[in-house]
Amino acid sequence: MPTDLKDWAQRFPEFLVEAETLLAKSEECLSHLRLISNDKDAIECMLSTLLKLASKADALALEAISGFSLHLHGLLNQAQDHVDLHAQALEALQDCFTLMAWQLELIDQTTGQLSLDDSEQTSLIEAFASQVGQSQFQRPHAKTLSLVTFTERQA
DSSP states (O other), rough: OOHHHHHHHHHHHHHHHHHHHHHHHHHHHHHHHSSTTTTTTHHHHHHHHHHHHHHHHHHHHHHHHHHHHHHHHHHHHHHHTTTTOHHHHHHHHHHHHHHHHHHHHOTTTTTTTOOOOOOHHHHHHEEEEEETOOOOOOOOOOOSSSOOOHHHHHH
């Protein structure tokens, strides 16, 4: 096993714990928004956790997780001042968090590979975008969910 891949494999478990904690915090914010619609503090908390998750995923070359988090952050950030985050929008966002949690579990812990296509991710982002009035949905320029490994990124 190359040294870089070994380093990645050692860092991944810590990332996984942090990612699960950040997702749980985002879901707490989501629950808060179900009780107090459009609460600015809850939205800011969710934006912050999505950005932290994207940054931590990017540091390990987990582009699918990073890109998904950044896209949700962007949609939520654009929507926060212009849109009512109604029940359907919050449900669509919950579906995105559920998929992200599932994807985290499926990352190969030794190689960093996630061998999935991006159709479900795209579908859920489109659903959330539609719910927050972002009909001009554009998929960010990203690779499919077949992740670049830590070693490939170092090259």
